[in-house]
Amino acid sequence: MLTSEEIHPDNANHANSGEGFGGNDGTRRLQRYSAIHSIERLASNERDGYILHGEQASLAIIAHADGIIRLKLAHRINGAQAAAPDLRTTPAILDSASSGDAISYSEDESHYRLQLANLSVHAHKQSGRIEVFGSGGKPHKAEDVGGGPNKSANSENVKPDHSGAKSDSNQDREPLLAFSSIEWTGKRQTACTIETHEDSHYYGLGEKTGFLDKKGERYDMWNSDVYEPHVPDIDALYQSIPWLIHYRYGAPASGILLDDPGRTTFDMRSGGDDRIIISSENGNLDLYVLEGPELKDVVKRYATLTGRPPMPPRWAIGFQQSRYSYMSQEELLSVARTMREKRIPCDVLYLDIHYMEEYKVFTWDTERFPDPRGMIAELAEMGFKVVPIVDPGVKKDPRYPVYAEGVRNGHFCAKLEGDLFIGDVWPGPSAFTDYSDEAAAEWWGDLHRHYIDYGIHGIWNDMNEPSVFGVPSKTMDLDVVHRNGDKPKTHGEWHNLYGMLMSKATYEGMARNMEGERPFVLTRAGYAGIQRYAAVWTGDNRSYWEHMAMSIPMVLNLGLSGVAFTGPDIGGFSHHASGELLARWTQLGSLYPFCRNHSAIDTIRQEPWLFGERVEAVCRDYLSLRYKLMPYLYSLFYEASSAGLPIVRPLLLEYPQDRNVSNLCDQFLLGKDMLVAPVLRPGTPSRSVYLPEGTWYDYWTGEKHEGGRSILAETPLEKMPIYVRAGAIIPEQALTQHANERPEGPTKLTIYSGGEGSFSLFEDDGLTFGYEKGAYRLRDFEWKESASGRTLASSLRNDGYPGLSRELEIVIEQAGLKPASIELAGSAEPVQWSYDAAFKRIRIPVPGDGDFLLTIKN
Ligand code: GLC
Numbered sequence: 008m009l010t011s012e013e014i015h016p017d018n019a020n021h022a023n024s025g026e027g028f029g030g031n032d033g034t035r036r037l038q039r040y041s042a043i044h045s046i047e048r049l050a051s052n053e054r055d056g057y058i059l060h061g062e063q064a065s066l067a068i069i070a071h072a073d074g075i076i077r078l079k080l081a082h083r084i085n086g087a088q089a090a091a092p093d094l095r096t097t098p099a100i101l102d103s104a105s106s107g108d109a110i111s112y113s114e115d116e117s118h119y120r121l122q123l124a125n126l127s128v129h130a131h132k133q134s135g136r137i138e139v140f141g142s143g144g145k146p147h148k149a150e151d152v153g154g155g156p157n158k159s160a161n162s163e164n165v166k167p168d169h170s171g172a173k174s175d176s177n178q179d180r181e182p183l184l185a186f187s188s189i190e191w192t193g194k195r196q197t198a199c200t201i202e203t204h205e206d207s208h209y210y211g212l213g214e215k216t217g218f219l220d221k222k223g224e225r226y227d228m229w230n231s232d233v234y235e236p237h238v239p240d241i242d243a244l245y246q247s248i249p250w251l252i253h254y255r256y257g258a259p260a261s262g263i264l265l266d267d268p269g270r271t272t273f274d275m276r277s278g279g280d281d282r283i284i285i286s287s288e289n290g291n292l293d294l295y296v297l298e299g300p301e302l303k304d305v306v307k308r309y310a311t312l313t314g315r316p317p318m319p320p321r322w323a324i325g326f327q328q329s330r331y332s333y334m335s336q337e338e339l340l341s342v343a344r345t346m347r348e349k350r351i352p353c354d355v356l357y358l359d360i361h362y363m364e365e366y367k368v369f370t371w372d373t374e375r376f377p378d379p380r381g382m383i384a385e386l387a388e389m390g391f392k393v394v395p396i397v398d399p400g401v402k403k404d405p406r407y408p409v410y411a412e413g414v415r416n417g418h419f420c421a422k423l424e425g426d427l428f429i430g431d432v433w434p435g436p437s438a439f440t441d442y443s444d445e446a447a448a449e450w451w452g453d454l455h456r457h458y459i460d461y462g463i464h465g466i467w468n469d470m471n472e473p474s475v476f477g478v479p480s481k482t483m484d485l486d487v488v489h490r491n492g493d494k495p496k497t498h499g500e501w502h503n504l505y506g507m508l509m510s511k512a513t514y515e516g517m518a519r520n521m522e523g524e525r526p527f528v529l530t531r532a533g534y535a536g537i538q539r540y541a542a543v544w545t546g547d548n549r550s551y552w553e554h555m556a557m558s559i560p561m562v563l564n565l566g567l568s569g570v571a572f573t574g575p576d577i578g579g580f581s582h583h584a585s586g587e588l589l590a591r592w593t594q595l596g597s598l599y600p601f602c603r604n605h606s607a608i609d610t611i612r613q614e615p616w617l618f619g620e621r622v623e624a625v626c627r628d629y630l631s632l633r634y635k636l637m638p639y640l641y642s643l644f645y646e647a648s649s650a651g652l653p654i655v656r657p658l659l660l661e662y663p664q665d666r667n668v669s670n671l672c673d674q675f676l677l678g679k680d681m682l683v684a685p686v687l688r689p690g691t692p693s694r695s696v697y698l699p700e701g702t703w704y705d706y707w708t709g710e711k712h713e714g715g716r717s718i719l720a721e722t723p724l725e726k727m728p729i730y731v732r733a734g735a736i737i738p739e740q741a742l743t744q745h746a747n748e749r750p751e752g753p754t755k756l757t758i759y760s761g762g763e764g765s766f767s768l769f770e771d772d773g774l775t776f777g778y779e780k781g782a783y784r785l786r787d788f789e790w791k792e793s794a795s796g797r798t799l800a801s802s803l804r805n806d807g808y809p810g811l812s813r814e815l816e817i818v819i820e821q822a823g824l825k826p827a828s829i830e831l832a833g834s835a836e837p838v839q840w841s842y843d844a845a846f847k848r849i850r851i852p853v854p855g856d857g858d859f860l861l862t863i864k865n
Contacts, residue, residue, distance in 0.1 A: 310651020452516015
């Protein structure tokens with residue numbers, strides 16, 4: 008327990024000096040990238056670029072991919088010649104990112120000017136100041152404030168300026184970002200100061216506490232196991248994604264990735280309101296600048312740089328139930344039976360550390376789980392999958408085959424001199440696999456055959472920061488060496504990659520051994536690019552209302568940082584949930600991409616039926632809603648996987664010109680069309696909901712609201728307000744109890760009239776990698792309204808899978824007066840439609856196969 012002694016004046020380090028380097032480091036000798044004396048073409052066949060030679064450092068400027076430029080510093084140390092920068096990247100960066108634009112170069116008295124197709128870089132010779140300009144595309148006019156999503160331009164209709172006068176035209180407009188100083192100390196810490204504006208907003212940064220907009224905050228990137236309550240002062244959690252989005256109303260958005268998996272800092276506080284200071288403890292400056300102009304373009308470009316998530320198996324999108332720990336086979340089976348008896352849809356049950364013998368990974372505690380094979384088969388019959396926890400710590404025990412084999416084959420992390428690193432975790436003293444080593448990673452991946460043989464297809468990676476007990480650093484010694492092929496790295500340099508490389512080895516090992524089926528991996532720790540291998544949950548939160556509220560900005564910023572498949576422990580991990588909290592959190596969690604109820608040992612149990620019938624009914628209803636919306640959700644997962652867009656989004660992503668939403672994070676959008684406004688405090692009979700411009704419908708009652716203002720929504724315990732945008736097309740299916748149960752009847756397509764919209768419905772087997780080779784069905788639907796009538800066009804973009812249901816039931820809500828006629832182009836038979844005058848609702852069954860055009864004449 009900390010007391011006031013913590014803030015004793017003698018302990019203060021006056022870190023907020025406003026300089027690039029916090030703290031009192033008397034030994035530091037500050038050096039600065041300043042005068043640039045020459046320029047040289049980069050000798051690389053793969054990328055085009057230039058090196059700007061300064062007196063004390065060189066800065067490589069490389070065209071990385073369309074709209075992405077890389078800046079990499081090589082500084083001189085102790086007067087030694089600055090080597091040409093090593094252009095190898097960390098595993099965060101995809102090799103397949105296109106080779107980038109060609110760069111042309113010009114020079115005048117004051118500047119070196121580098122010109123790409125869309126971006127340009129101006130380097131000031133005397134000061135070393137670097138300015139990055141975008142294509143000149145304005146995302147939307149400042150006066151557009153309050154306009155709907157259809158009004159905003161996107162990258163497709165913004166034409167880059169290719170004219171030769173580009174450099175001059177840049178002179179009268181603002182750069183996307185300007186690096187006003189790059190400094191380092193004799194100890195090699197590097198900091199760069201980026202000029203922004205007083206009205207700048209900041210997003211991304213992965214998994215951080217606090218609100219959506221990170222203005223005025225300062226965060227460390229250092230993967231940390233934080234069991235203390237997650238509060239705004241905590242500057243590092245389990246994930247480190249050194250990726251920041253910069254946004255100003257009326258100006259093009261941009262993003263910066265610092266590809267450094269050591270300790271780095273993003274400081275939007277010390278330099279005032281119009282500066283960001285990004286620093287690296289290891290002295291790295293390997294930055295990627297991404298242009299917009301829209302926020303969505305920045306997010307999509309980040310996905311081309313670090314990868315998009317693969318489609319998870321459909322069952323992993325279902326509801327998941329966990330506990331630290333289900334202590335026996337009987338207990339797990341009884342949870343499963345209760346789910347089915349009570350008609351609470353559920354797909355996954357978790358095994359926490361007690362399933363193992365002495366917490367040894369790849370073993371079973373056969374007293375608690377005497378027949379895992381039989382148990383898993385019985386659960387599979389009921390439609391459940393089992394996901395066991397696998398931590399990185401391998402118990403030090405010469406009789407334990409995994410440890411013995413790992414030591415024999417040199418798969419564990421060791422110091423340079425050869426001593427194994429042994430750290431304490433659940434099993435006691437343990438060794439840790441060096442996942443940076445190809446052979447070790449493959450060995451680890453293939454160890455998962457153990458689980459696959461039992462019928463397990465999903466793995467939960469925890470403690471992979473890695474967390475180490477009983478040492479001040481709380482992690483592996485910083486001088487442990489990761490082999491990394493021919494480029495060894497110390498743990499201090501690569502700490503933040505440890506968890507991601509573990510999940511990569513796990514995902515790839517599972518995929519290798521599952522005969523074409525898609526694995527599911529859940530991880531606590533990660534780095535930029537983690538989305539390629541695992542879903543992320545936000546770690547050890549507590550059953551606090553504040554933590555439920557904070558999960559929204561966490562999930563939203565993770566989504567803006569490439570991690571679409573994410574969510575918190577529903578109900579809270581430690582502390583004790585109340586029925587009301589669980590009901591509200593299940594409502595909210597039912598529409599998060601990752602949906603799992605988990606709680607800690609010694610806390611009150613929090614399965615959905617443990618707080619009486621009312622809470623149970625709320626949980627059942629909202630989890631059922633998730634399953635009914637499965638076609639919508641599943642298609643959003645496909646959008647994440649194909650376009651890199653998040654599944655849940657801050658309103659700002661769809662309404663970037665709306666000044667009311669820059670920090671709005673007590674409500675969010677699911678996809679582009681559903682607005683979710685959860686209740687985040689106890690005893691709340693109503694809440695205010697902000698509806699952006701346009702027309703919105705209450706999902707529950709159909710009541711119509713004009714947006715551009717806040718409304719007051721009634722919120723009895725049974726109701727979480729949800730609104731749907733006019734023009735939206737929302738697909739739903741009949742309720743099932745798990746995601747692989749075939750829904751009865753047609754897919755229902757509800758259209759909310761009063762606007763225009765589109766939706767792409769994705770279907771595949773939900774199980775294999777076949778979709779990567781075209782085995783999927785993708786239908787585009789487009790709804791249009793005009794004075795004479797309305798149309799729904801369906802076109803089959805890909806027909807590689809039979810689809811769950813070829814039939815559609817089209818329901819048009821708030822359809823107005825009874826239409827004069829409804830025609831289906833191409834169909835010889837008249838359409839059998841019905842009209843409900845009380846609800847002004849039209850129902851039209853459509854065979855649905857292939858392309859069609861439905862015309863509704865007024
Ligand atoms: C860590 C995890 C938690 C898990 C526990 C026991 O605290 O974050 O989810 O239940 O370890 O394995």
